[in-house]
Amino acid sequence: MKLVKLIANLGYGSRKQVQWMFREGRITDADGEVLYADDQVDRDAIRVDGEPLDPPAGLAIALHKPAGYTCSTKDTGRLIYDLLPPRFRDRDPVLSTVGRLDRETSGLLLLTDDGGLLHRIISPKARLPKVYEVELAQDLRGDETGLFASGTLMLESEKTPLLPAELEVLGARRARLVLHEGRYHQVRRMFAAVGNHVQGLHRSRVGGLGLEGLDEGQWRILTEADLDTLFTP
Structure with a gap:
């Protein structure tokens, strides 16, 4: 996959915006060397504004949702996506909530862009507690x-x-x-x-996953070990 499309799919901007990021020197390798849109480089070595790229498709996160936030991208008022990096709502595939918590309910909320994982969690057959x-x-x-x-x-x-x-x-x-x-x-x-x-x-x-280490409003990326814990309550 070309670098422009790769970075755009992760929500950092439109393809045109990402092209400008290359021109502005904001995209580098791990050593700080400026990259160009046609470079061939391993994704793990890419940095945007000095930070490693977000994980590719297959991202899953746990969010400690506060009361007063809505599980939506479009409603007015405070949205759960306001608690996440803005680029997360622009990822392709989209980062979706796994089920919902209503506006006044707080606690553990899972989000993923992996459709297979989402359906595995919410499937009636799973019966995750x-x-x-x-x-x-x-x-x-x-x-x-x-x-x-x-x-x-x-x-x-x-x-x-x-x-x-x-x-x-x-x-x-x-x-x-x-x-x-x-x-x-x-x-x-x-x-x-x-x-x-x-x-x-x-x-x-x-399932077996709780809010350990997450204060209200905080989030973290789930590891493979976390997902194993999720399905082994």
């Missing part, structure tokens, strides 16, 4: 653990019952919920079905 910490408006009734685990709970407008879910009571209005599927606003709708309201929601784990 997702762990949520929940703050409620009212005291728990006491029967929620059994009801959520029964596999019989139906949500409004749904035609099939939910898969069994594990509820751990942490306090009168605090709980930890483990889901094995991902329906629309599922946690909020489950508690609404038992007459309660979710006031605070945080996802702490997906």
